Structure formats: C-alpha cells, structure tokens
Amino acid sequence: MSPLIEVRGLRYRYEDGTDALRGIDFTVYPGETVVLLGANGSGKTTFLLHLNGLLQGEGSVRVCGMDVSPRNFREVRSKVGMVFQDADEQLFMPTVLDDVAFGPLNQGFPAEEAAARARSALARVGLGDIEHRAPYHLSAGEKRRAALAGVLAMEPEILVLDEPTTYLDPPAQRNLIGLLVSLPQAKVVATHDVRFAAALATRAVFFDKGRVAKEGKLDEIVELFQWDWGT
Amino acid sequence: MHIPDNFLSTRVWLTLDGVAAPAVAWVARRAHKGLDEARIPLLGVLGAFVFAAQMVNFPVGVGTSAHLVGGALLTAILGPAPAALVMTAIIATQAFVFQDGGVLALGANVFNMALAGVLAAWVPLRLFSGRRRVSLFLAGFLSVAMSAGLALAELTISGIRMPPRLLALSAGLFAIGAIVEGMITLAAVRAIERLNPRWIGPAPANGSRAWAAIAFAAVLVVVVGLFAASGAPDGVMQIGQWADLHARPVWAAPMADYSLPAGPLWLRRPAAAMLGLGLVGGSAVAASYFLLRRRSS
Amino acid sequence: MHHVVVEQWSRRRSFLHVRDARAKLLVALALLAALATAPASPISAVPFAFLVLTGIAAARLPMASMLRKAAVVLPFSLLFALVEWAAGQPMAGMALLAKSYVSALTVLLLVASTPQPLLLSGMESLGAPRLLVLMAQTLYRYLFVISEQAQHMRLAASCRQGSGARRSRARAFQAAAGALAILFARSYSRAEGIQRAMAARGFTGDFHSLQRRSFNSRDTVFACAGAALAVLAHLVARRP
Known part of the structure; x- marks a missing residue:
C-alpha cells in the first residue's frame, strides 16, 4: 500500500531565524489516524501547515504521490482538508452554507453543484438544519463541525485537524469523536487532549523541539513522556 | 459628524451622492489594482478593528475621554485608496446597520470622511514623510478638521443656521477633536510600530515635493476656508448668489418646461456654493491624483 | 449588542x-x-x-x-x-x-x-463596487468578534487601573495607545489566519458565490x- 503522506527530512526556519522544524520524517497510510502530541511550540502546527503547502520548507513533502509545490497546490488542497484551531478564522463567509460551499466553488464546481455538495457535507456532520445561520450565532461545537463540513465538501482523502477540541465542552467533544470515527478518511490530529487522542489514534507521534522524538502506540508515548497528568 | 437624513437640503445630498458614487468606484478600482485579492480579508478585518478601536477610551481632560476616528491611522497603514475604501465600508455599515448617519446622506458622509478626510490625512504623510511625528499628527489633525469643516459647511449651506456663538463653540470643539485625533494617531501608530514595524507601510519615497506642497496648501485652504465660511454663512450665500446669477441661464434653460416638484427650482443658490466647494476640493483631489500616480509607479 | x-x-x-x-x-x-x-x-x-x-x-x-x-x-x-x-x-x-x-x-x-x-x-x-461589498462582508462578519476582544481589554484595563497608583494622564494616554496596538496586532493575525484558511480551501484570488x-x-x-x-x-x- 502506498502512503498518502510521505515527508522526508523536512526543515523549516522562521523569519526571525529560529529553527521550527529540524528534519522531520513522517508517513501516513490510508485508514490511519495519527495523533501528534508535544508541548506548545514543539512545531506541531508549523508541521501541519506544510501538508498543504501553506508553509514550504526544505526537504520533501509528498501527498497522494504528488510533490507539494505551487503547481500542485490546487490538487493537494483538494486532497488535504485542513481544520484550523480557531473556527472563527475558518468560517469567514456570512452564512454557514456560503462558507461550506466556498471550497467546492474554488474547485470549479458550478454554483448548484457546490451548494448540493455543501448541503450533503452539512448533513454528514449533523448540521443540515442551520445552513442559513450566520457563523457568529453557532456554538463552539457547531462551529467546529461547520468547519469540518467546509473541508468535507471538497471530498478530501486526508483530514488534518489542529487542536480540534479547543473551546469544546465534554458533550461536544464526544460528539466530535463519534463524527471523526465515522469518517473514512485518514486523519492527522494535533492535540493535547489524551482522552480524545485515545479514542481516535491508531498511532501517535511525539514532537519535541522541531523533531519527532518518538512514534508508536499512544499508550507507550503517553507513558514515556508522562504526557497525561491524570494517571 | 455622521449627518443623518433630512438635515441636508436635497441639492446638497443629491450633489454629494453624485460626486461620491463615481469617486468610490474609482477608488475601488485603484485599490484593486495594487491589491492581492487574498488581502481583502485584511481590509475587512481592519474595518472591524477601527469599529472596535472606537471603544478604547483616550483620556483627554478632566473626566472626559475621546476615541479614535481612524481615517488617518488607516491611511498610514494601508495607503490612501484602500484606506478610503475601508472608511467607506465603515460609514456604510454605520448608516445601514446602526442608523448612524443617513442613507441619502451617505454620499455626503463618505465624501467628508472617507474621501476628503483620507486625502487630507495622506497629503502630510506624503509631504513630511521624513518627519514621522509631525506628519502623523498632521494627518490625524487635518483629516478630522477637513471632515468636520465639510460637515459644518454642508449643514450651513442646507440652511441650518446656527447662532454665531454656537457655531464658534462647535468649531472650537471640532478643532479640539482634530488635535486629539492627531495625538491618538501619532501614539497609536508608534505603539503599533513598536510591536512590529512591518505592519506600517514604509514611508512613501520622495516624489515631487512641489505637487505635494500644492496639495497640502489646497487642503489647508479648504480646511481654513470651510471654518471661515461656516462662521460667515452670509458670505458663502453671497458667493452662491453671484455664481447663481451667472449660472442660472445655463441651468434653467433645458429644465424650464419641467413641472416636477423637483424642477429647476431645486438648483438654486446653495447648489452654486456647493459647486464652488466642489471645485476647490476637486483641485485638491486632482493635485493628489498626480502624487498617487507617482507613488504607485 | x-x-x-x-x-x-x-x-x-x-x-x-x-x-x-x-x-x-x-x-x-x-x-x-x-x-x-x-x-x-x-x-x-x-x-x-x-x-x-x-x-x-x-x-x-x-x-x-x-x-x-x-x-x-x-x-x-x-x-x-x-x-x-x-x-x-x-x-x-x-x-x-x-x-x-x-x-x-x-x-x-x-x-x-x-x-x-x-x-x-x-x-x-445595483452597482456597488465588488471590492467594497466583499470588504463590508468581512467587516460585518468580524465586527462582533473583534469588538468582544476590545471589551475584554477594556475590562482588563479597568481592573488594573483600580489597583495601581494613579497614573498621570500622559501615561494613561500611552496605555490606551498600547491597548489599541495590541488590538491591532490581534486583528492583523486574525486576518492572516483567515487568509490561510481561505488558501487551504483552494482560494486563488477569485471570489465565486452561490447563485441567489x-x-x-x-x-x-x-x-x-x-x-x-x-x-x-x-x-x-x-x-x-
């Protein structure tokens, strides 16, 4: 089976000269859910931004067999659906339906087809009844699911989620876990929430100072780095 | 300074809507040329920022406080055309969503604050780009003085006669408001620069100082002239009368047969006074257009 | 609100x-x-x-x-x-x-x-410039989000003012300017976040909209x- 994501020797340096990523190797196969753990500033978010070319560093990043480079951005961004930490920044259109249709419209679908895709994505995340609401009036959980619908409408093969449980209360977290488990796509999830990770992860990767310090089973990693304060 | 509907006479709001609509369309085209569409969110968000920034109180005296107006700050950050467009979006939102300022008077308010106000801010920024503090203060001062002066003049021409004492008082308050806006603009830009110097666009390169000086003089003449004219409305009316006398045959002839309630009669003296004001403003705009071109080339 | x-x-x-x-x-x-x-x-x-x-x-x-x-x-x-x-x-x-x-x-x-x-x-x-409309749309969308931040900052500032020694007016003026700058920085980084989110969903510079x-x-x-x-x-x- 060929990998969906294949990253080799990825390095990235911020404009101020700090090394954010110092040689990352990373692979994701179809059907996997890989959880990224690590302290704030360990490079998780910076790494995720390379998966669809929002940041470009040295080394190679391949998605579905394509190099992530400007000439492939269009296809790569259709394959990799990225849900950001701040849902308010992701839901920038005036209504939920407009927002979810934003991706399909950019993929070149005509308005009717885009709206149909948006509606089916909204139904998929359980928000079929709020398409004309303004994003501002949604709860944190609804915002997160609407943001997810926005990328699902593009029918990606990989979902990338950055701290998806931020601002969510426990019921909304459970709801999100159920939803993510039901989605067939491969997933890459950066999170601090070990319970959330345990419910999803098929594999875990620990980031430390811009490097992959360890990868393997979630339990091992949690134990090795004493990442869970609860037990 | 947001003029509601029914304060301006029909000729005044109609004229200014007629001036502002094509001017905004032109500014939008200009702004679009120099702008990556990916940066549209930034303009919109900065519009929301100026709204929110008006909630930050600046202490100015015994128990009173002032807040930012924002035209000069936006001009310093974005340059004149995008700043004028953001201000237009702000003023339109205030009119429609918050009923702050009229919808028919939108042209007047946009002309005063988004077009003339931003122009008045931009000229000193351009002219004294080497002397940052002076130019920032003057930008804030002139933009508010220009907007307020125009608003006063438009109200006066519309036949709202303020007693001289009240007029002097409001002119005085506007002058203080202009000084405060200058101080806030200066302090805010410097504080933003301290956080990240890249956010404030580089001071414009040296262009033709002669033109900038002429534009600056035009702005000064208009600002001073507006306050003087508001103080002596009869003088303005006299000029209007004189211009009307000469212009009436031209206007009246083609419209003489119309019997609509808004027939030839609505083009009367004040319209001529507005025309004069428009000419002076127009020459300032024209002078600055030259500078805009130099900056973008 | x-x-x-x-x-x-x-x-x-x-x-x-x-x-x-x-x-x-x-x-x-x-x-x-x-x-x-x-x-x-x-x-x-x-x-x-x-x-x-x-x-x-x-x-x-x-x-x-x-x-x-x-x-x-x-x-x-x-x-x-x-x-x-x-x-x-x-x-x-x-x-x-x-x-x-x-x-x-x-x-x-x-x-x-x-x-x-x-x-x-x-x-x-009806003829309003497209750029202006797009801008007004974003302005309206983030009006409350950013106003809320400003309110939080005002609250925080008033808490600090209560406890500390009375500051001079000039210092207070500078503090307000600083608050404004922080609000600006947050707005700016939010705009960058929005731009990133747009690019992530394939935005390349042309706004398309659903038929009304x-x-x-x-x-x-x-x-x-x-x-x-x-x-x-x-x-x-x-x-x-």
Whole structure:
C-alpha cells in the first residue's frame, strides 16, 4: 500500500531565524489516524501547515504521490482538508452554507453543484438544519463541525485537524469523536487532549523541539513522556 | 459628524451622492489594482478593528475621554485608496446597520470622511514623510478638521443656521477633536510600530515635493476656508448668489418646461456654493491624483 | 449588542422578509427620498410613519424594540431642533426631529427584514463596487468578534487601573495607545489566519458565490407598489 503522506527530512526556519522544524520524517497510510502530541511550540502546527503547502520548507513533502509545490497546490488542497484551531478564522463567509460551499466553488464546481455538495457535507456532520445561520450565532461545537463540513465538501482523502477540541465542552467533544470515527478518511490530529487522542489514534507521534522524538502506540508515548497528568 | 437624513437640503445630498458614487468606484478600482485579492480579508478585518478601536477610551481632560476616528491611522497603514475604501465600508455599515448617519446622506458622509478626510490625512504623510511625528499628527489633525469643516459647511449651506456663538463653540470643539485625533494617531501608530514595524507601510519615497506642497496648501485652504465660511454663512450665500446669477441661464434653460416638484427650482443658490466647494476640493483631489500616480509607479 | 439582535430579526420569515433585497432597497430609497423632499413640517412625516409602521407589522417585527432602536438619531436631531428653535423656527426643528426619526426607522426596517449577505449582494447587483461589498462582508462578519476582544481589554484595563497608583494622564494616554496596538496586532493575525484558511480551501484570488434567487413577479409588484406609495405619501404631505 502506498502512503498518502510521505515527508522526508523536512526543515523549516522562521523569519526571525529560529529553527521550527529540524528534519522531520513522517508517513501516513490510508485508514490511519495519527495523533501528534508535544508541548506548545514543539512545531506541531508549523508541521501541519506544510501538508498543504501553506508553509514550504526544505526537504520533501509528498501527498497522494504528488510533490507539494505551487503547481500542485490546487490538487493537494483538494486532497488535504485542513481544520484550523480557531473556527472563527475558518468560517469567514456570512452564512454557514456560503462558507461550506466556498471550497467546492474554488474547485470549479458550478454554483448548484457546490451548494448540493455543501448541503450533503452539512448533513454528514449533523448540521443540515442551520445552513442559513450566520457563523457568529453557532456554538463552539457547531462551529467546529461547520468547519469540518467546509473541508468535507471538497471530498478530501486526508483530514488534518489542529487542536480540534479547543473551546469544546465534554458533550461536544464526544460528539466530535463519534463524527471523526465515522469518517473514512485518514486523519492527522494535533492535540493535547489524551482522552480524545485515545479514542481516535491508531498511532501517535511525539514532537519535541522541531523533531519527532518518538512514534508508536499512544499508550507507550503517553507513558514515556508522562504526557497525561491524570494517571 | 455622521449627518443623518433630512438635515441636508436635497441639492446638497443629491450633489454629494453624485460626486461620491463615481469617486468610490474609482477608488475601488485603484485599490484593486495594487491589491492581492487574498488581502481583502485584511481590509475587512481592519474595518472591524477601527469599529472596535472606537471603544478604547483616550483620556483627554478632566473626566472626559475621546476615541479614535481612524481615517488617518488607516491611511498610514494601508495607503490612501484602500484606506478610503475601508472608511467607506465603515460609514456604510454605520448608516445601514446602526442608523448612524443617513442613507441619502451617505454620499455626503463618505465624501467628508472617507474621501476628503483620507486625502487630507495622506497629503502630510506624503509631504513630511521624513518627519514621522509631525506628519502623523498632521494627518490625524487635518483629516478630522477637513471632515468636520465639510460637515459644518454642508449643514450651513442646507440652511441650518446656527447662532454665531454656537457655531464658534462647535468649531472650537471640532478643532479640539482634530488635535486629539492627531495625538491618538501619532501614539497609536508608534505603539503599533513598536510591536512590529512591518505592519506600517514604509514611508512613501520622495516624489515631487512641489505637487505635494500644492496639495497640502489646497487642503489647508479648504480646511481654513470651510471654518471661515461656516462662521460667515452670509458670505458663502453671497458667493452662491453671484455664481447663481451667472449660472442660472445655463441651468434653467433645458429644465424650464419641467413641472416636477423637483424642477429647476431645486438648483438654486446653495447648489452654486456647493459647486464652488466642489471645485476647490476637486483641485485638491486632482493635485493628489498626480502624487498617487507617482507613488504607485 | 444592537446588530446581533437585528441580525436575528433579519432571519425571520414574513411577506417582507422573502422579498428580493433589491426590491426592498429601491422601495426604502424611494421612501427616504420622498420624505426628504417633502415640506419641512412635522406633519410631512405622518404618512411615511404610517407606511413604515405598517411595514413593521407586516414583517412581524417587535414594534416597541424597533421604535426604541430607531431613537439613536434623536440626540443629534434634538440638538439641531433646539438650534432651529433658538433661531425662531420651531416648526422646522420639529420637522427635523420627526423626519429624521422616520427615516431611521425606514432604514432599520430594511436591515431588520433583509439578511445582511442578501442586502450586500443586492447592493452589488445595483452597482456597488465588488471590492467594497466583499470588504463590508468581512467587516460585518468580524465586527462582533473583534469588538468582544476590545471589551475584554477594556475590562482588563479597568481592573488594573483600580489597583495601581494613579497614573498621570500622559501615561494613561500611552496605555490606551498600547491597548489599541495590541488590538491591532490581534486583528492583523486574525486576518492572516483567515487568509490561510481561505488558501487551504483552494482560494486563488477569485471570489465565486452561490447563485441567489432572482427577482420574481411578486418582487416587481412590491417594488412598483412601494415606489407608488412613496410618491403618494409625498403628495399627501405636500397637500395636507
């Protein structure tokens, strides 16, 4: 089976000269859910931004067999659906339906087809009844699911989620876990929430100072780095 | 300074809507040329920022406080055309969503604050780009003085006669408001620069100082002239009368047969006074257009 | 927050809510212009007030709250009404007060019966520059998000002021400038986040939008009838 994501020797340096990523190797196969753990500033978010070319560093990043480079951005961004930490920044259109249709419209679908895709994505995340609401009036959980619908409408093969449980209360977290488990796509999830990770992860990767310090089973990693304060 | 509907006479709001609509369309085209569409969110968000920034109180005296107006700050950050467009979006939102300022008077308010106000801010920024503090203060001062002066003049021409004492008082308050806006603009830009110097666009390169000086003089003449004219409305009316006398045959002839309630009669003296004001403003705009071109080339 | 309430009202359903935004805009402009050109007497506002109140009832909007919200123009109008009164023209002052209030109510009815995205796209198809419309859309979307941040900062600032020693006015002024700069920095990074989120979903510089429903025959009838009523109200105001 060929990998969906294949990253080799990825390095990235911020404009101020700090090394954010110092040689990352990373692979994701179809059907996997890989959880990224690590302290704030360990490079998780910076790494995720390379998966669809929002940041470009040295080394190679391949998605579905394509190099992530400007000439492939269009296809790569259709394959990799990225849900950001701040849902308010992701839901920038005036209504939920407009927002979810934003991706399909950019993929070149005509308005009717885009709206149909948006509606089916909204139904998929359980928000079929709020398409004309303004994003501002949604709860944190609804915002997160609407943001997810926005990328699902593009029918990606990989979902990338950055701290998806931020601002969510426990019921909304459970709801999100159920939803993510039901989605067939491969997933890459950066999170601090070990319970959330345990419910999803098929594999875990620990980031430390811009490097992959360890990868393997979630339990091992949690134990090795004493990442869970609860037990 | 947001003029509601029914304060301006029909000729005044109609004229200014007629001036502002094509001017905004032109500014939008200009702004679009120099702008990556990916940066549209930034303009919109900065519009929301100026709204929110008006909630930050600046202490100015015994128990009173002032807040930012924002035209000069936006001009310093974005340059004149995008700043004028953001201000237009702000003023339109205030009119429609918050009923702050009229919808028919939108042209007047946009002309005063988004077009003339931003122009008045931009000229000193351009002219004294080497002397940052002076130019920032003057930008804030002139933009508010220009907007307020125009608003006063438009109200006066519309036949709202303020007693001289009240007029002097409001002119005085506007002058203080202009000084405060200058101080806030200066302090805010410097504080933003301290956080990240890249956010404030580089001071414009040296262009033709002669033109900038002429534009600056035009702005000064208009600002001073507006306050003087508001103080002596009869003088303005006299000029209007004189211009009307000469212009009436031209206007009246083609419209003489119309019997609509808004027939030839609505083009009367004040319209001529507005025309004069428009000419002076127009020459300032024209002078600055030259500078805009130099900056973008 | 004013606009959040109005936003919710605008998403209700009624005869007025389902009309095309362009039709409502044109009728509102006709009403405003007809009122503005009516004689300077408080009685001029009466037929227009009747039409707008009927509209509020037809849109099933809360009458008392609408009347209260439109009162934002009153302080400004009252000041000038007093000026006119002092100048010996009490009727002109009253007219100013009545007409500006009814105008504000007309605009409020328009925005309370039309969702903002439809209003903006209506304005665009009536000739407003696209860039301006897109910008106004983003401005409106983030107005509350950023205002909320400003409120938090104001709260935090007032907490600090209470405890510390009394600062000089110049220091307080500088502190306010600093707060403004922080608000700016947050707005700026939010804008960058939005730009990133747009790029992540394939945005390359061209805004596409979903088709909006088109002007139907009912909208045409509404626009014509509304304009005719505006003219009628104007004529009534001229010859009482």
